[in-house]
Amino acid sequence: MSTNLETAAQVAAANAAATKTVLFITGAWMHTSSWDKFRSVFEAAGYKTLAPAWPFLDADPAALRANPDKRIGTLTFGKIVDHYAKIIDGLDEQPLIIGHSMGGLITQLLLDRGYGVAAIAMDPGPVAGALPGPVSLLAALPPIFAGPGHTHTITRDGFAKNFANTVPAGEQTAAYDAYVVPTPTNIFYQAAGMIGTGVKVRERKQPLLVMVAEHDRTVTPYLAKAVYNLQKKAPARTDFHQFPDRSHFLAGEKGWEEVANYALDWANEVTKPAAIH
Numbered sequence: 001m002s003t004n005l006e007t008a009a010q011v012a013a014a015n016a017a018a019t020k021t022v023l024f025i026t027g028a029w030m031h032t033s034s035w036d037k038f039r040s041v042f043e044a045a046g047y048k049t050l051a052p053a054w055p056f057l058d059a060d061p062a063a064l065r066a067n068p069d070k071r072i073g074t075l076t077f078g079k080i081v082d083h084y085a086k087i088i089d090g091l092d093e094q095p096l097i098i099g100h101s102m103g104g105l106i107t108q109l110l111l112d113r114g115y116g117v118a119a120i121a122m123d124p125g126p127v128a129g130a131l132p133g134p135v136s137l138l139a140a141l142p143p144i145f146a147g148p149g150h151t152h153t154i155t156r157d158g159f160a161k162n163f164a165n166t167v168p169a170g171e172q173t174a175a176y177d178a179y180v181v182p183t184p185t186n187i188f189y190q191a192a193g194m195i196g197t198g199v200k201v202r203e204r205k206q207p208l209l210v211m212v213a214e215h216d217r218t219v220t221p222y223l224a225k226a227v228y229n230l231q232k233k234a235p236a237r238t239d240f241h242q243f244p245d246r247s248h249f250l251a252g253e254k255g256w257e258e259v260a261n262y263a264l265d266w267a268n269e270v271t272k273p274a275a276i277h
Helices: 004-016 032-044 061-066 070-074 077-089 102-112 134-145 156-163 169-179 186-193 221-231 256-271
Strands: 021-025 048-050 096-100 118-122 208-213 238-243
Touching: 021 032, 021 077, 021 102, 032 048, 032 169, 032 256, 061 169, 077 102, 077 186, 096 102, 096 256, 102 118, 102 186, 102 208, 102 221, 118 256, 134 186, 156 169, 208 221, 208 256, 221 238, 238 256
Parallel strands: 021 048, 021 096, 096 118, 118 208, 208 238
Antiparallel strands: none
């Protein structure tokens, strides 16, 4: 039986983990506005949300595609994580962090630095030790073939086949026009070579939910489960959920409301203040 002092310490720790702030992190090729649907759900539930862009990627998607800033090619995971760490340092409280794809990898790297009270990694890129499998490797080849130190924009065909493959053709076109932006090729080399993507899972204290789509051809269920199998070695709570009949465009395609509400319910559960017994 816990002493009153131990109970008070546990309650204090749980209360310290409560938050009403959510930080959303995009993955490769997605503009920050792709989070607008999710943000509306969390804001309706009383959360303050923010979805800052990666460095040099906060302009209009069409303009970025037409004339990408050459500095995008200099970005690495370390620089991007530093960028988000600085943003979190400026907040009034530690946030819940939600990241998609390579943003899910960035999310795990932020947890590893001690940031965030909890996190959700949606279709997450592979931390070191999580092997991607052949389908995910094939999807990553175009930016790798482009060479390190460059920018790369997924083609419309690549987006249709590997990113939004369960989305009707007309909606694929609209989503591409609205959200697709260039990305740095360096991060694909880092992910493939497990350079700068290692995490100390046995030291993680924040809860983590890994989510994936059944028909994802960028981060397949195989890869997401590999990430989960590594992360579940942590002493903190680690959960996994797969959504049927969806693609990598999990936050924007038909049925996104179910995904957002699942994320919201999980967040409410793991960040609510504990009661004193």
